[in-house]
Amino acid sequence: MRVTVNLYATFRSGRFEQELRDFPLGTMLREVVAAVGIAESEIGMSLVNGCHAPMERALRDGDSIYLFPLLGGG
């Protein structure tokens, strides 16, 4: 399956802003986070298709993933 991974703020340094990535069907969000080289403890907000998702979320083809470090407010 193919998912879109979006990275923000400091997660972009040395990585990317947005990439399409292939994973086996049923891959968990946790495995995607590991695959892009981010420690789970650094994650401030993880969204799948715009909704909060736990690391155990089993992903589906076409999902959009958004990963943010701990940030603040406006």
Add this chain to the structure above:
Amino acid sequence: MDKIVRVNMSDLTTRMEAVPSEWAGLGGRALTSAIVAAEVIPTCHPLGENNKLVFAPGLLSGTTAANSGRFSAGAKSPLTGTIKESNAGGTAAQMFARLGIKALIIEGLPRGDSWYGLRVNKDGVSIAEETELIGKGNFAVVEALEARLGKKCGVLTIGPAGEMRMLSANISVKDSDSKLRSHGRGGLGAVMGSKRIKFIAIDDSGAAGITLADPEKFKAAARTFARALIEHPATGEGLPTFGTAEMVNIVNAAGGLPTRNFTYGRFEKHENISGETLRDTIIARGGSPKHGCQPGCIIQCSQVYNDKDGKYVTSGFEYETIEMLGANACIGDLDVIARADHLMDDIGVDSIETAVAIGVAMEAGVLPFGDGEGVLRLLREEIGAGTPLGRILGSGAGNVGRAYGVTRVPVVKNQAIPAYDPRSIKGIGITYATSTMGADHTSGYAVGTNLMGVGGGIVDPLKKEGQVELSRHLQIITVMLDSVGLCLFIGFPAADIPTCVPALIDMLNARFGLELTPEWIGGLGVTTLKTERAFNIAAGFTNKDDRLPEFFREPVAPHNAVWDFSGEEIDEFWNF
């Protein structure tokens, strides 16, 4: 000895008073609201002689406590008709505190057409007629006063919008770089204009300064407090790196980014206006990505933004302004938004109210969505010049909607809803609905918990569960922040770092020789909120005013979220 300074503009007299015991333990918002509630007739006309304009520094302002220099301004708001407190950075709070001025109360209205300037110094306050600076923009006022009184003088000023008593007029405060911060919300600049005061200049030379009851204890607590601010990822890293515009991508991803006058929850050109892009642009042009709105700020969420040629355009370039003009008015161009920000500061209008009003005007067909040059023209030639169209736009989003027959008008109690769609981030919707100030994200910033789990875990932004309790808790805590003189962002470490609140209480105790416990926070919050609400009820407001506009019942993409709280559910907020 701390004192209250009173200015009567009806007979042009001033006097100094001892601080009544019931106000002695108050500062900032708790104090301005207590004074307005005690002395202003709730049904009075906000621009008439019975309204009073009150300024007060926070309880810790003037000390070395980090981020403690916010200044509160209070009155009955001409925009909302409610009680109002609006706070800002700048240097005024610290100067007032060093001068021992607990509050400045301005009452009455002068007869005749003259304008005045006030001067506050160690001897009190004096009133002088002013001619030279009338009609001038805020930057020119600061420059002229520095030439008259010296570079170090503090300044509170209104622009042409305040002179014209526009309902979106703000009061600007000089910061340490001779630039401006604003008491933005609620039209307090119009109240100052109604009293025909163009500026208040502050000179703190020879001031007695602050005496700490226990300097050693204070020093230790201040250090612990500062450490908590640096330790928290939001205040230690996120805000100093990306500024508040970091929220653009966060809120866009979550589907709550108001776009095209609240028609959509995502903006396709969000990267053009994101905190990441802002930071890269600032660095490439030799601006400053970090900047404090007040001396003693160790977070520095503000920044200095230059144009392509490296020339200064604006500072204090906030998420709200960037979002409301960038996505909600579809301009999508930081350079144009920065120029608009500078113009709004100079004319002296609230950049939130004005940006939202422009979105409504675009929906009305006054100009097309995305017309950045058109917005600059409206600011310069209509609002700044006070043409009939400019006066409509300067009367705020609600009045633009009324004048043009628009139904999609994002206001509560006639104050514009800022840059978070309450359908997709429901906690902030409860704050918009129930705040005693009209729609105001800063009075209970539920976004932090809804999106990023500040304070012990995420409260799902798309569900109703827990939002009323969350907003209530935050609104109570925020009263404390607004009263101690701390900026809103101290709410993050206060919620997450266990040493933060005890250090804060220790600082207060060491400053005043008190024995407060953390329970004091809840008491202050509850009392102040109830005082403010009682004022609003006496002014004619009911629970029916604690509602969001009808159009929020329409679904918004990408989640097709709707505002689905019943009136009874919202009214639960006040059950404390």
